[in-house]
Amino acid sequence: MMTNTTFFIETYGCQMNKSRSEHIAQVMIQNGYQLIEDKKRADILLFNTCAVREHASEKAISNIQKTIKDLNKTSRYPIIVIFGCLSQFLKNRLVQRVPGAQIVIGTSNIDHIPQFIEEHTRKKKKILDFNLPSSSQVFDESGYLRNSSHISAYLPITYGCDNFCSYCVVPYTTGPQRSKPLRTILTDIEKIIQDGYKEIILLGQNVNSYGLDFDLKNGFEVLLQAIEQNFHNSSFWIRFLTSHPKDMRPSIVDIVKNSSIMAHYFHLPIQSGSDRILSAMNRGYTRDHYLKLAKYIRQNLPDSGIGTDMIVGFPGETERDFLDTLNIVQEVHFDQAYTYIYSSRSGTAAYQLPDHLPLAEKKKRLQFLNQTLSDIHQIKLSNWVGKKTKILIDQIEGMNSSGRTTDNQRIYLPNTNFILGQVISVVVIKTLKGKLYGELVLS
């Protein structure tokens, strides 16, 4: 057991990574290490990395290199630990590019980081571990310790991915899907509520396939119903992401509709509006299937938000394919969207495909797509004016407070007489520079 040895964690990438960092912080603290927020003073620096897109991965590597260089200049030599998807993806190539790192491990044995640190300290040798988790490895991590606002807690329900979308490294860096046992999830939720959190975000690369790895049919419905049965009297919101259109089902929408604790928001990445490209991406659904899902959500839960992810410039994407994407954006009227230029990743199926479209054209398409989304967003914002809704206060900064609706819309309030975690009724009074402003409603 180490005492007074401090550590700092820097996290790159998705919510799943943030949650894993919280889990590792917990494991480190349980082993006697002390978490601090100042990386210049830490004895151990942990970097949790992401490999999804090349540009972001390269930026992370240069940040890590620079951090080490700057610290060494001031005669500080902390133990450097790099873990996560990028280590798993690059393995020894990352070790070569960051020679100052003493421990480089992939996504599998992260719970052993304290033991790796002790081994490194004892033997003064580099520790490398790139074993991939197998489908029999039980996924049983909990997180949420580091969320300083104490409002939202991430709760991973699956880890890994079996979908092998042709552009994506995640199945190669995280291994097959492993679902967390239902009983563990319910116990985690109970603990999270006791700890005072007001929102729980269930996480997985494809939450709709929860339980498939232990042959549980419609396992996500089973899980949501168990949560509803056990916690419907508690005052908190449940969200989940990511929903995969190929596995999303009307029965999931129905459960959300009939629940008093489930947020009316679906993050349902479409990636492209062209059937040809969706097939080349190995997404497992058609444009028509997606439209039917979106229609079902809009008809049954008219106040629900639909969020999405989109990739432009996938190999072979023609002007026609791109127009199909623009067209579906107009049809679905997304409430939130994350858009990316395709990034070619070695080892994926799409890496082999000829990619002739110049980068300038891909950037032009991205800009056009973002403008279309932004125009829709403006219309959506103005439709909010005059509406009454509930928000969960999760930010108080200076003279402004803000909170999110269950469909994930942020509303700002011009005073600070609120308490973090409070749910209040507001009326939206105006939109300004892409933001919504509201007033408290006393009723």
Ligand code: SAM
């Ligand atoms: N599991 C989720 C799903 O199926 O939608 C998404 C997980 S992925 C880490 C997040 C987003 O990154 C994807 O939805 C996709 O839009 C984007 N992405 C993944 N690989 C990419 C690549 N090679 N180039 C560009 N964007 C990519």
Ligand code: SF4
């Ligand atoms: Fe990647 Fe597809 Fe799995 Fe999402 S579902 S993580 S995009 S392979």
